[in-house]
């Protein structure tokens with residue numbers, strides 16, 4: 001199983017995403033934003049960071065990078081695509097998932113170990129969680145506030161496209177505490193917190209806070225492997 005991780009100018013977390021893929025049992029493939037080549041990968045990760053310095057809007061310029069034409073095509077064919085933080089912003093800008101992101105309501109950059117509830121386990125990236133599972137993974141961003149018009153919020157809620165929801169604390173003013181959403185088909189998922197930073201005991205969230213060993217993010221990556229094995 002080969003999972004591509006795309007590096008954009010300003011990507012920060014591409015190496016961590018590759019590492020998470022490896023720890024989950026798949027082979028990471030480094031892909032480059034400026035090429036039109038997905039190298040035949042089975043799944044794609046758009047990593048976190050500050051692509052193009054977050055100019056215009058976070059993720060806006062990256063959503064027009066050459067390789068995004070192939071990503072959009074693959075997503076529409078059912079290939080699993082995960083967007084983490086800046087990658088989530090790119091997915092929204094590319095219209096692969098509904099909604100948009102704005103500056104955090106408190107106008108500050110925030111970093112915290114964030115509790116989330118897994119609201120939908122019927123996606124390519126969440127099938128290894130148990131329904132309603134609560135997990136803790138790191139959050140770190142400035143433009144994390146998820147917004148959408150009332151009709152879109154109603155639709156994503158009604159169709160089960162809210163995949164992750166913030167628990168206890170809404171860290172950025174996201175509507176309906178939404179932390180992650182999917183497309184209708186469930187192969188494309190974006191989330192604001194960083195599962196790739198919670199895949200190895202001792203290197204993730206503060207384990208005194210976490211209910212697990214700090215590896216709550218690993219199941220995102222093993223879920224994609226399972227989804228692909230089932231095809």
Ligand SMILES: NC(=O)CC[C@H](N)C(=O)O
Nearest residue numbers: 048049085086141142143
């Ligand atoms: N950690 C990240 O990916 C940061 C995302 C984005 N650049 C923001 O600050 O909102």
